[in-house]
Amino acid sequence: MPLPSHAFDAVSWHNRKADKYGRVEFGSNHYQAGGRWQRRSVLVAARWDRVTLHDPDDDTVIAVHPRAYGRAESVRDPALVVHQLAAKPRAWGESEIRADFPDIVRRWFDERDPDDLAASLKAVSAACRDCSFDAVAKAAAALIETRKPERLHAHQLTPHARRLDQGQDTHYAHEPDLSVYDRFLDDHE
Template structure:
């Protein structure tokens, strides 16, 4: 849905009809041959006032035309493989290459006319873009485990120890997973969405309070590599009592200001007076 939105915005309108290959993200075909749209895609179609057609699995020409178009774009836009700093930048680069391809290619039925020129004439058939942007999001209710972790698509995201064994509302978008309290709507955490499997995704600011209760787990904690070297070495050298107090103080600072500012403050404290320690007052 997000990809189609980018295309619609780029061409300045909405095509009245789109033809889909049998993409499971859009819909599933049952034994009778009927297609049931997914929740998000159904809302997307209603928002943009689209007519959607799915390829007939028994008509090779329909499915073949879609696959041929995909193959054409792969060969002409993605060879050699593209490099980009983000998915957003990659999308912009691909759209720019599509525009260049349209300018340099000629319409099969009109050999002397570039594709871009023919498409400019066809823009008149596009429907206007809606005045309100569509938010392609899937809402799901999950129960956190005893550590406050929520399982989404075979990955576990930390909602926080306060959410252990309680309901959590997850807003799943193509690039982010946002966790909130269903009772109050309070934002618990937001993470980049993971597309691998069996990963734990944790916000250091939410892990630190749990470590303060069990400071012996500090050396094996998942967030230890995220802590700067000088602060990590100082914490490693502390006895259990001081380590517990320091982790609690850092956790409080993270909740107030965020992980990176808290780490910067810790570094300043240790550089100015290493013996003072990382306590709540400092």
């Protein structure tokens, strides 16, 4: 007999309720669903290599995590946590993703006043909607190192992080030379 035309998807489905941190327990491990899912029901699709969390109402994917086979592991995506952190920036000092940022970004966040910290975390959160957390963290480090801004902005982070996600080597070391435009304007006045 011929093989089936579609691969068999070996998956088991489970309903779970997220805890107050937006984590879903499956097996003996916790998987991060995000702050929006605190104390809400989540549909868990468990495969041999990954655990996918779904919205039970419309089956949209909330998060995809590698499956953990150890005991009492917490599997999280920093991008999901940064969204929570942007809503509660005073939790920065005790955040579970604080260590996921490069040293320069961590120190820079520590030195910000509450308003600049809140705005910068929101910018990181917005950039994480379009790019990977690692790329956004690297883009933030590059911005801080070269431009020393008072606060981060998503319109600066996102394009740089996108280029990093695409494998392009980008840096902010050289600002564009705009002096040619100054000379042009001087000649035409």
